[in-house]
Amino acid sequence: MAPPVKILVLQFASIGNVVLTTPVVRCLKKQLPNVEVHYCTKDAYRSIIAYNPHIAKSHYLTGSVYTLIRQLRAERFDYVIDLQNNVATNVIKLALGARSYSIERQSVRQWLYVRWKVNALPDQHIVDRYMATVQSLGVENDGRGLDYFIPYKDEVELDWLPLTHQPNFVAYAIGGQSLTRRLPVRRMIELCRKINYPIVLLGDKADRKAGEEIVRAIGGKQIYNACGHFNLNQSASLLQRARVVFSHDTGLMHIAAAFGKKVYSIWGSTTPQFGFYPYKTPHTRLENSGLGCRPCSATGPDNCPMKHFKCMNNLSFDFDVKELRTRKKNFE
Template sequence: MNILIIAPSWVGDMMMSHSLYQQLKQNYPNCQIDVMAPDWCRPLLARMPEVRKAISMPIGHGSFALCKRYDLGKNLQNQYQMAIVLPNSLKSSFIPFFARIPHRRGWKGEMRYGLLNDLRANKQDYPLMVQRYVALAFDKGHIPVADQLPISYPYLQVNAEQIMQTKQHFDKQLDDAENRPTIGFCPGAEFGPAKRYPHYHYAKVAQKLIEQGYAIRLFGSKKDETVGEEIRTSLPAEQQRYCINLAGQTDLNQAVDLIADCVAIVSNDSGLMHIAAALNRPLVALYGPTSPQYTPPLSHNAVIIRLIEGGLIKVRKSQDSAEGYHQSLIDIQPEMVLAKLDELIGKTN
């Protein structure tokens, strides 16, 4: 059986969808899985052995583009027996319909009657996003309840030779760190500063780690370059060479290799956090307004720090500080992060 997955658009969601692909291979051992995804996520799919092919989704997130969706679907006709649609939007269900895929499965979402013919309406019975994905691997009437649902954690394939090649590409920056063992920081976050751990707290953590003999690598997209520089320049001048700001300099494949090379990771709730979890790096995950009750890091090697209770708080820029940081993240003192990091590294060693 050939299965087409319409994948989510965000890196973190893409990582969690890997649990679905693993379960599909268990439920349908002879299936072939192709995943349609935005180009920026496709490097991750190449590192998931359960995926046969990554198909480019050329339509931007939020664009309706019905004619383009019709053409994409028409080009996929007679190739698949099942489609699974992970986004909840109406528009995401058009391509499998136009491809005339006989079995089209997904959650109810936006009024998708007819477009999906295996429509699931009990999404609230599965509180975690990864549970909602994995539940779609099961035929109707045979879906385990949430606490009995098997969850295979996401993972990404890496190899030492590729990591070495990536490090050689950045040898000028990395040479400044004098071959010290490295801790990675992922200080960026989508949708504003309220999800970000304060740069001055990151700098305090970095200062202590550099004093202990570590180097720091800062990861993120181009828009995270500024916060990376705020962290680096907050350090004493003699320590700044040991803090390497790679935000905006790596593509996603390079970021995966360089994160895999780190001793441990400290991260906000972000896509890179989920990548670090999939690479099984010792991980300290810092949560504030977002909630680990829905999208926790899927790793046995991760520790979550969150000082408030309850679910998601929808805020992009908080009034708690001039920089827009949320008080719940400001309250996470660097000493808390260092203690958890030391505990994780100690267990790994």
């Protein structure tokens, strides 16, 4: 029997970016004969890919890129799929010497959009751009959306939550990669009051202080601050159980999309036009689209360049969460 064709997928950028590459991994594995898919990312994202059944072996950047390259060379890959295409991934591709396929960068178009507000970006989700990278291998998008696999040990039981949040709750991912990608705490409080439903706040330890402020303002009967209490897979399990998900532009938004949840996505300094909105799932975008200063960067700065932060401070909460209105009546 012929040895398997070994393919390495590269993506180091963020939790969200790694989740958004899962359709590529699945389609490579299911559509190519006798293929072995390997994945390389940062050690911090290990839990996202460690339980993916379509990945034969994972490789993690834990120190020097050159130490990682020595490990990867031993695998003798036939192809490298570079879904980031930056300096580090180009060094890895050059060192491995395998035939490679790389996502097309949009740096100039992003600069035009940020600097001059000229949107020449393709009207295309980043997942479809990732899939275009492997099209010449005969791999097509199967349309099944994103994947996220939770090991049994990380599945959160309902009785881990307060009685007030069993069995129905809204998940709100309050974190964000930068300050301008998340609402100020006073506006988070306003949003939670608007939702008016038992809410589980999700985030890491850095988000816990904001969660505590929200609990103090609204009360523990409506708000459960889970920030910092659960690991990433456990937070994903809570997203899977939630009725509806509210999220800033962050990785948990994409994990919620992997479970097909209705997502209310909240946009500040960044915009959905960059192609990172919830994929293949019902979603409503909450954004202040009338501002001429948006976007102020492709990834979001820590401070508003205009000093007014109107994208979040003036964001309207004039919306109706119909899913909660119907279900709340049914479950009363």
